[in-house]
Amino acid sequence: MIAGCGKYWKSVIYTYFLISLFSCSVVSAQGLLFNSNNAFISKRTSYQVFGKNEISVKSHLHVDFELMLWDQNHLGYIFQFGNSENSISLSHLNTHDTSSLNLNIDRVSNKIKAPFDLNKLGRKWVKIAIDLDVAHNAVELNIGGQEFKASGFPFGSTATGNITFGKNASYTEVPDMAIRNVNVVYDDDTENFPLNEWTGNSVSNANGKTIGNVDNPIWLINDSYFWKPLFSKKFADVAGINYCTQPQQLLIYGRDSIYTYSPSSNRLDGQRYVNKHPVAMILGKSIYSEKQQLLYVYEPYDIRDDGFSIAALKLQNLTWKGLGKGQLPTQRHHHNVFFNAAQDTLFMFGGYGSFKYHNSFYKFDQSANEWVTVKFNGDDIHPRFFSASGPAENQDEVYIFGGFGNQSGSQVVGGKEYYDLYRINTKTHQVKKCWSIKLDGKKFVPANNLLLSPDKKSFYVLCYPHEVAKTHLKLYKFAIEDGSFEEVGSSIPVTSEKIETDINLFYNSDSEQFYCSIQEFTDPQHSSIRVLALDAPPISEEAYLKRSQKRNSAAMLWITAGIGCLIMAMGGALLYFKREKFSQKAPVDNELDPETVLADEQQDESVILVKQTQEENVKNAVYLLGEFAVTDSSGRDIKHLFSPKIKQLFLLILLNSKDSRGITSRKLTGFLWPDKDATKAKNLRGVTFNHLRNILSGIEGIDLQFVNDSYLFTTNQSFFCDYYLASDLLDNSSATDAGKQRQLNQLLLRGPIFDDMSEHWLDDYKQSFDEKAVNALQLQLNELAELKKWKEANEIAKLVLSIDPFNDSAFNLRLKALKATKGTEYARQFYRSYCANYYDAFGEEYQHDFEAASK
Structure with a gap:
């Protein structure tokens, strides 16, 4: 603390820090993200802590807040106190080789230049404190515990002004940043601003009283409830995804190359492998070893004669090494895979194949070149698939949660959902059942993996009803002690038409974010991967609704304080994603930029x-x-x-x-x-x-x-x-009105009505709309076919099939159109794809051969 500080002020600061320490344990702000220099000046964020009111400080002013800063390119102003005649500011400047926080007397001089290493700090919250000793014209700046002092400030007997973050009356430059937990102590007054609003421009203190105002805010509480899309990618071959922790990045691997997505740089980069991928992927399963820094890709079944069943990719030089060719007697859909503590033994559990659910444990014996059965003792786990697994607190143990199956293992007798938790010791080969719970009115299975909470008392897992083709994922938080749980975060639409559909949950400990990866298949060889992000710790819908209500009493503060303690460590890397588009290298792999017939359907x-x-x-x-x-x-x-x-x-x-x-x-x-x-x-x-x-x-x-x-x-x-306009066009348009036809077609090109919604009460609306749309399009299609305008007919037929995938007339005319515009072989590829989808949907072969269907 600055020399000359009186005993009274010292006691005020000491008392404040005790209150601040306590409040931090029970009240955690989600924070405020700033529209920065990347936005137009009129859209940049400005937060006036006391609104239009000024404060007068005779003795001391203390301001502290948590800052997240990631601007690599600009000069920007973080904080300002004062008025048009006399003010001080805290700015950030990043040059080619240095980054610093600068405390300035505005329009006069720089008083403190403090190094601020963005690369070392990453995108993490850093505590910033500014102490103004008005009586002695001195300032102390504290950055993450490091102190900097300066004197010679022209405060006079009283310092008057407002406290502003971001764009202010003097400067419009705003860096890429976010703040939370703003605390202000001046003379005899103390104010705390959690910044946990969810919408609007008003800012309340911790007691729920509106005091401040913010222009162009982005409230971060929304990012702890709503999943945000990061990216999606289509593949013309089987691909897979996993997560690497050093550095923190997603790994998307295909046949010829690998893509890495780095949250810290917001880049999706592709590189070819040095040598050929040894495994012909069917399921595209993998596991990443942190200790060895190797990505293990494997297939448990249906290995080609000259291929490997398991191989390791060295990420440092992108070289593959085949490790073995052993396989299991049958396929193992939705099994679990995990390492022992040393990460030198790979285990597999459960799965489904050949009309059976399995509960065997295997490990891969590289010397014997096969998966060998491992006997585990203790509590029995019924045969199942769709279980989730993940590391436990003990490094020799893993958890296995839930699944779908039955006691006999035979699919003939049907199956049921399991909501139970087991602790698996890979060293002693013991199985211990932790609990089993019953759920009324809910049916779901977990996705591949589970993640422990920071306090090791709970685990997070994505769940969904696997028997529903178009459904929603939800993130659940289960207590390890007794299985009590809550749903957190919003729901994620997902299409699970194929058994190969794969869903994973990852966690970025640097930015404190969950990632959900969803791999959806159009057929066994063609898929898409999309990734979404959610800031941690996630909050429930109930908590979100409570937090978003205006709080007008101290009693309401303590209700929200109990919720606030759950979300103390919220990360903010997703903030950066809103700032920039992907910086993506040129395509390096035809499978990642597909030119096959199915890719053509999308591009x-x-x-x-x-x-x-x-x-x-x-x-x-x-x-x-x-x-x-x-x-x-x-x-x-x-x-x-x-x-x-x-x-x-x-x-x-x-x-x-x-x-x-x-x-x-x-x-x-x-x-x-x-x-x-x-x-x-x-x-x-x-x-x-x-x-x-x-x-x-x-x-x-x-x-x-x-x-x-x-x-x-x-x-x-x-x-x-669009629904209103399309409905009017369908009800009133004439089949010969070309202008209305074009307008309708453009609306329908966006996709099927309610495509990402599964509510049952939408069915009647959807059926009525689809019937009208197909009838209108069929009239266009027949006319184009008569005129032999095959290019246009192909486009309209695609629209019909996007609504009614097995419309015979549209299918036949599309085959003719493809033969006329792209050749017989291309049309045959489309025919084979249609037949495969037909079999999956109806369980029988399509009855017409290619020649008959394309006449």
């Missing part, structure tokens, strides 16, 4: 039409065809604000407002809260409506009304909904 001129349609309505728009999307009056994508329940409420009213009738309160409650009593349903309905109204306040042209006991939306020309 043609129709994509351009979709983009054109979206760009025409970038503001005040709702899209229900294809992926759900909403933009506000500034054109910002705000779909992340729609939690599952808010989204359902919004859709129910929107769809029932098309004919201006609306939907009654009783029907809404029956759809959304059927299992709640009247009082609880009313409270939940009120809270959800409040959130919806807050979201709609940012969208022009749509207004929520309550008329004759019914809720409905009234809209004007400022508002756009």
Whole structure:
């Protein structure tokens, strides 16, 4: 502390730090992300701690906050205190070889230049404290425990002004940064600002009183509830994904090359292997060894005669080494794989194949070149697949959780979901059952792996109902002691049409983020991988709704404080993802930039039409065809604000407002809260409506009304909904009106109606819309075929098949169109793909050969 500080001020600071220490243990802010120099000046973030009010400081001013800073390119201002005549600021400057925080007397001189190593710190929260000793014209700057002092500041007898973060009255430059837990102590006053708002421009103190204001905020609590897409990639061959911890990056490996995605640089980079991949991948399974820094890729079954069943990729030089050719008697879909503590023995458990569920343990014996059975003693684990596994607290142990199977192992007698936890000791070969719980009204299986919480008392696991083709993933947090659990984070739409569908959960300890990877297959050789991120610790829907309500009393503070302690260590690397597009190297692998027939289905001129349609309505728009999307009056994508329940409420009213009738309160409650009593349903309905109204306040042209006991939306020309427009075109358009046909086709190119939604009450809307769309498109298709306009006919047939995948007429005409435009062999490839999908869907062969189908 600065010399000359009186005993009174010392006691105030000491008391403050005790309060701060306590409050940090129970109240954790999610934080505020700043729109920086990458945004237009008018869109950059400015946070005025006391709004338009100035404070006067006669003795001391102490300001501390947590800062996350990752700007590599710009000069930017973090903090300013003062007025137009006299102010000080804290700025950041990064040059080619140095990075520093600078404390300045504005427009006069630099007083402190403190090194700030971005590469060493990474994107982590750093505690910053600024002490102003007004009486002695001195300032102390503390950066993560390192102190810097300076004197000669022109404070005078009283320092007056406002505290501003980001863009201020003097400077518009803002670095890439985020802040949280702002604490201000001046003379006799103390204020704490958790910055745990979720929307709006007002900022409240820890007691719920509105004090400050922020322009252009991005509230980070949303990133602890809503999963955010990072990237997606299509493959023309089997590929796989895993996670490397040193450095923290995702590994996406294919037949000829590997892609790495680095959160720290936000880069998706591709490189070819030095030598040939020894394993012909079918499932694309892998496990990463941190100790050896090797990626092991393996196939348990159906190995080609000259191929390896397991191989290791050395990441330092991208060279493969084949390790063995042994395989199991049958396939093992959705098995578990894990290392022992030394990571020199690879174990496999469970899985499904040849109409059997399995519970055997295997280890790979490289010297014998085979998977050998290992006897484990202790508690029995019933045969199953779809279990999750992950390291336990003891390095010799792993956990196995849940799954689907039965006691006999035979699929003939059916199966059931298991909700149990086992501790597996790889050293002593002992199995201990921890618990088994029953779930009423829920059915799900876990994805591949589970992750321990930082305190080792819980584990996180992604779960979903595997028997539903189009469904949603949810992240669960289970207590290791007794199996009690809660759902955290929003849901993730997923399509699980094929048994090869693979889902993984990874964790970045540097940025404190979960990653969900989803690999979905169109057929056994073609897949796509997408990755989403969620800031840790994730929060439940209940906590999110509580946190997003305005808190007006000290009692409410302690309720949220209990929630706040759960989210203390929130990371912020995803912030960076909002700033830049992928910096992606040129394609290095045809399988990663496919040119096969199925890749062509995804990468043609129709994509351009979709983009054109979206760009025409970038503001005040709702899209229900294809992926759900909403933009506000500034054109910002705000779909992340729609939690599952808010989204359902919004859709129910929107769809029932098309004919201006609306939907009654009783029907809404029956759809959304059927299992709640009247009082609880009313409270939940009120809270959800409040959130919806807050979201709609940012969208022009749509207004929520309550008329004759019914809720409905009234809209004007400022508002756009693709479903509204497409429905009008289908109801009113003439088959010969070329302009309306083009407009309809462009809308339909975005994707099937409600494509990422699985709510049962959407079925009638979907069926009615699809029938009208197919009928309208079929008329176009028949006319184009008669005129032998095969290129156009091919595009319309694709649209029909995207809605009705087994429409015979569209299939036959598309075959003719492909033969005429791309040749017989190309058409045969499409025919074979169609037949494979037909067999998967109906369990029987398609009855017409190629020649008959393409006549």
